[in-house]
Amino acid sequence: MTNKRKIAVVITARPSYSRVKTVLEAIKNHPNLELQLIIAASALLDRYGSAINYIEKDGFQISAKVFNVLEGENLTAAAKTTGIGILELSTVFDNLKPDVVVTVADRFETMATAIAASYMNIPLAHIQGGEVTGNIDEKVRHSITKLADYHFVASESAKERVIKLGENPEFVFNTGCPSIDLAKQVKENSHSLPFNPYEKYGGVGAKPNLDNGYLVVMQHPVTNEYQDSRKHIEATLQAVYEINKPTLWFWPNVDAGADGTSTGIRAYRETHQLPNVHFFKNMEGKDFLHLLNHANCLIGNSSVGIRECAYLGVPVVNIGSRQNRRDRGDNVVDTIYEVEAIKKAIFERLDTNSKLVSDVYGGGDAGEQIANLLENLPLQFHKTIMY
């Protein structure tokens, strides 16, 4: 028998996995912690990139799988996916009996983890609370903060915000963002692109030469603007089409509007020749960072542009409202869902010569910090607001 603390981490999507990979490693390697890894929702599904394959390849053992994504063309499906998640995760927690449950960030279905744990009196740790974006994610994020017992936040402003929300400052820790841990490793080991993306990841479309620089595109649908997601993606497609530089395009992850975005991309490809664009479904986190590290510009609305690219100093064109009010470094320029505006922003960024690096999201040791906190924090699930 062991008396290691059992730490259950629930991963529900490809990007969440990338973000906390170093936390998982630090827990796994910690002498006094036992990792219980639970894979759920779109992280299990082929059409969202099968994060689970990468997770297993990275040497993690899976304690439980939870299929809970309900298909649908409207927001009802997001609610139902969350409901099924609670049903299933409560059984999983009942069997695994973790000492602490960790939930990551603010995707809608992470609420299922938070509710199951807090209702079952299991101490709940939340990674990446306290940030501001102005979309549905923000409701979810702050709502989880009010359920969580420990807060591992990614920046000073996030820490202040969580404390303003009435949380006990004793349990709010600015560890930096764990995604920066990976960026640090990459930056220290990336003199040139260490792999051929076409060979390693397949994908479809043209195979432009990447030697003289390239663009990367990653644009997710924005939940609150569900019906516009197709129109939004078409503006970006058209801008990239007109600029006609070597481009690597990544499929979006699942959301209420996912089908609008995916359909938009598919339809556009059938009516337009895109001789400089290659499409990928997924890429191992580290390889993606190598790719970004050598890119001329990242386009879209991914939080990677705000976070890892700050540390790496990669220029970013951030489109639309998805990253509103997040802390950002000087590497980011914001624009709107219009072809000309997007083109103009890209050209501006391509003209920027110097790398503008920032440590606003931490210094690359978040995983270690979080594991050490999980070892030592008092186990508790009872709290009250501080005012």
Added chain:
Amino acid sequence: MTNKRKIAVVITARPSYSRVKTVLEAIKNHPNLELQLIIAASALLDRYGSAINYIEKDGFQISAKVFNVLEGENLTAAAKTTGIGILELSTVFDNLKPDVVVTVADRFETMATAIAASYMNIPLAHIQGGEVTGNIDEKVRHSITKLADYHFVASESAKERVIKLGENPEFVFNTGCPSIDLAKQVKENSHSLPFNPYEKYGGVGAKPNLDNGYLVVMQHPVTNEYQDSRKHIEATLQAVYEINKPTLWFWPNVDAGADGTSTGIRAYRETHQLPNVHFFKNMEGKDFLHLLNHANCLIGNSSVGIRECAYLGVPVVNIGSRQNRRDRGDNVVDTIYEVEAIKKAIFERLDTNSKLVSDVYGGGDAGEQIANLLENLPLQFHKTIMY
């Protein structure tokens, strides 16, 4: 075709119904609002007092019923009940297409209403946010605040707290507690007890004479102290047994520990003669207020003691942590789960002569205020934290 605003209110328990009855009436009678009343969870179940019967008797039409209480001996059931609630309520909302959804207070399963509505981009109004109690309800309450778009709170301190939580002050309203509306009606019309409770409500046990005063007991299990709920109820039972005055005892409503409390009461009755105690399963809200208005003392941990009894000026012995940190008037004395302490507190209260009345929870027009706000508030589900 009408263009009345459709207001869906979800009632999940007997006490929640009593609390918002005047809101329901004000919405129903409002010329520009249409009430969509949804009855769910324990409000549908016989062993928790079948609130639905009272609701129908009061002349409300039910738009949908949602059975979602999962049976169980542990906290897992509370989580699962919430998960099933989301699954079902999202279908209900999809069919009824309300303009606003209203959720009441802080019972665990009210989170299902909040999630289904906010994930489906339906503006969410929350009644009775911002209060402090120090138990699991508090996590739920503040978490719902962060999902809600409009806040109808019951006291000034609650209003301040919701604003501190980062909500837009423009959408935070101190309407007072709707339960005070009923208390006001009762107080104005209650010269003597206007009905015979034994005849009207049956129940079991002795039928003590009530002419020279009586005690009322209402003690619910406390979720975070699940395994202690039986021990807690036994202390109160023993104190009431020893005091041996005319007593009217009400069954608790459903919670994770409900079976401990119920079992404790049943077992005690089988081993002790209680010649002065009568047990009721349920009572129409107004009648219960009449009963309180003429009682010498209310004992237990019901929020009625904190709220309505403040307005009515009825002495209250509040046991344990359930009402911790709620605003209270001078009518309340607090005590712990011990026989002697409870007895001492009761005797003290019985010696108090003057009625100590307080308007800390409002002046009796909350229902009207809320309906008028629901008519006029801008319909929106998009918000961001204020700091």
Added chain:
Amino acid sequence: MTNKRKIAVVITARPSYSRVKTVLEAIKNHPNLELQLIIAASALLDRYGSAINYIEKDGFQISAKVFNVLEGENLTAAAKTTGIGILELSTVFDNLKPDVVVTVADRFETMATAIAASYMNIPLAHIQGGEVTGNIDEKVRHSITKLADYHFVASESAKERVIKLGENPEFVFNTGCPSIDLAKQVKENSHSLPFNPYEKYGGVGAKPNLDNGYLVVMQHPVTNEYQDSRKHIEATLQAVYEINKPTLWFWPNVDAGADGTSTGIRAYRETHQLPNVHFFKNMEGKDFLHLLNHANCLIGNSSVGIRECAYLGVPVVNIGSRQNRRDRGDNVVDTIYEVEAIKKAIFERLDTNSKLVSDVYGGGDAGEQIANLLENLPLQFHKTIMY
């Protein structure tokens, strides 16, 4: 690593456990089988007798628990309980990866086991198919037969019926009923009642002297006659009250009408003195058989009267339609839901002197037979109707 066959058995209720206990023992003790015991539904719940406590006391290890009983006052809850059961059991099977799943008899929620297993291409064994009763159980029972791959039936007429249903005779086995295995052990070791039921099982009510014989009552609600369940139980209560002999009464198990029956018993006790009746919530299977073996008569509608009592030769008054068309021995007399008819039937049975023993439900080695079949049957889930 082992290559024992993994046999998952799902137990959903107290009586199902008693019925297959010897099967569980034979699987557990078999050198080439590994038992995966899954406890679900009312078998987990205190108010239905907490079968799980007995199961653990009997030395079985539980592989998974599934809470899926939805509370409700109508038949909707039975459907929902089954739906939740499928959701949960499919996750359990996905994790445990059994080679064969075993489902028992015909309670409504056993359909969840059958659907989860057959939809997941896991070979399904069904115990006690092919019997006839004429109620909703019968729809469930034959429907499960059409999903099952192996059939372990309890009598020759059941075997013939399963084959008539188009099943391959190669996979239909008359093993006898496993409940008879226990009856055999009891009969061979029961010269006098080996325990004091009041001391060992508590319960409530009078404690009549049992030395000169006693009646046993066990009457379940009948699903199709939901609204009549209270009236039915009252007839039996009145007959037992008037006969006024030492009586041991057992609470019913969960069903759509359960609350009618329970409420009926509680209400009757509050209005009538029952100086010769004691009520039990539950009893270990073996002790219950000892009790029956020394009883003068069993009254109600339990299948124990039809099965074990046939082997033991105990007189039985069988009330109503619940056991319609089941094979029965000469020990049973049938009657209707009327006070006088029940009284008359009881008096008749009490006058019967000789024990009328029958082996219609097997010779007491069903557990061994089933375990040996599970070891050797070809693993398959693909079948087609034989005509």
Added chain:
Amino acid sequence: MTNKRKIAVVITARPSYSRVKTVLEAIKNHPNLELQLIIAASALLDRYGSAINYIEKDGFQISAKVFNVLEGENLTAAAKTTGIGILELSTVFDNLKPDVVVTVADRFETMATAIAASYMNIPLAHIQGGEVTGNIDEKVRHSITKLADYHFVASESAKERVIKLGENPEFVFNTGCPSIDLAKQVKENSHSLPFNPYEKYGGVGAKPNLDNGYLVVMQHPVTNEYQDSRKHIEATLQAVYEINKPTLWFWPNVDAGADGTSTGIRAYRETHQLPNVHFFKNMEGKDFLHLLNHANCLIGNSSVGIRECAYLGVPVVNIGSRQNRRDRGDNVVDTIYEVEAIKKAIFERLDTNSKLVSDVYGGGDAGEQIANLLENLPLQFHKTIMY
């Protein structure tokens, strides 16, 4: 107030709708019946052809929508989809209070309809029971027969089989298959193809000239052979590629293996030029029949080949086990999942000159017959096996 009988029909997939469209029309137009149309599962989803759009365009009013398709890469998702279906449909039935529920055929999720209705004591009618196919559908189909109260079967051999299954012959009716009703209308009005499929239905790929005949392909994954579905579809793709005649290819509907089939088609298209093949996602039933009526050959495993094509006399190459043991006319030749075998079978069929017409599946008035039976059958949910 009306006293029309309320008939709830649950449609869960595109092909099921086509199959029973004339039944829906006959119920809708019947003076003594009220149609309650419930659309669920893949019938609601864009990527399976959005049957709901066609249903609404055909002038039917939808009483309720039920989103219950759980995403997943394995058979667990099929089980879970069924569980969620029961949860949701039982609420729907509770609200709509139908007099009879009608379930169609044998897709896995139709079991949800059957269980919800029969557990709630609502008389259940089953269309298309009694047929034999030898796959998982067959378990489902016969299992539903044992839950159903009325049986509307499509052929004489199906009728005999349902009666052999122990059903009361009084409630087993050979109405013929309702899909033949549509085929009859088409046949009587189809001198030439009355629309341009490319213009009317879009789709992707080449647009071969159809004037000199064409092939139609429709191949669904076979549940029991989940992992082989990609290999199976590749054999057909290769055969069609080599034959290189004008071909209209239809996407499969959802099943456990759906992603294998879809992925197979997508991947093949990216590596092969298919200058004679056009792909459609969906087509209105009547138009599809017109298309078949003028086709030289139907290839795949659709039941349309067995049924409507019998009546129309269209040559069919039926691949694999999906239609095993179904009654068929002389128009069908069977083959296996091998390129050469498929090619050979197609060439044979193309050489057949005469139309071989059969009325094995009825004469075209099934819809009318079923509506009239639904008007007059005694309402009952209580049955017992006939032997």
